[in-house]
Amino acid sequence: MMKYLAAILISCLLFIAMTFPSVSADTFEKRRQEMVEKDIKARGIKDKKVLDAMLKVQRHLFVDESQISKAYNDHPLPIGEGQTISQPYIVALMTEAVALKGDEKVLEIGTGSGYQAAILGEIVREVYTIEIKKELADQARERLKRLGYKNITVKHGDGFFGWKEYAPFDVIMVTASGDHVPLPLLAQLKEGGRLIMPVGSTVLHQNLTLVKKEKGKNIVRKLGGVVFVPMTGEQQKR
Secondary structure (H helix, E strand, O other): OHHHHHHHHHHHHHHHHHHHHHHHHHHHHHHHHHHHHHHHHHHOOOOHHHHHHHHHOOHHHHOOHHHHHHOOOOOOEEEEOOEEEOOHHHHHHHHHHOOOOOOOEEEEEOOOOOHHHHHHHOOOOEEEEEEOOHHHHHHHHHHHHHOOOOOEEEEEOOHHHOOHHHOOEEEEEEOOEEOOOOHHHHHOEEEEEEEEEEEOOOOOOEEEEEEEEEOOEEEEEEEEEEOOOEOOOHHHHO
């Protein structure tokens, strides 16, 4: 009798394993399409490269299991270590704002779970991303490797200092806030390059700030209010 019940249980588990993922994948794909249409495209994001990347990258694979049902909601989600995965619209906005053509070398500060890096990896030639929290860096590195992103390199370290080994960069994207743009990052920005970062003196409100280096000068443009977790490490000391 016990063997019979065990056989039934195994059969049920196998059926669930074979059936549920495909249903979930269809559901996630539908929700991802709705997210792009309602929360991104309808709010003014027009760059096809950005929209295609947002459609392709499976955000539910970059959130904690407890947050999967909220993966395609248009708001940040906790990912552990006091950090968050950014709101989808803000990810799209920042990506569009730096005007990617596809052949760029990009430095990202604040890897988090790796979602923004994956979006960039779908568009540009190379992505170098730095995460100050070692556990998050290790998880993101493994996740991105598992998903097949060979053009993304993850480093555990303090993003304040950039990554001189691979500088200069066409684009630098900082996904944590600070009251100023770190000078080492500006120094590693290529002529004609763009840097985007939430800049502000409070944790409740910052201005999304775009800096373009033209003839050695930094041209600054503010894109609007945002809320990001603050940069830690050297940034907090200065």
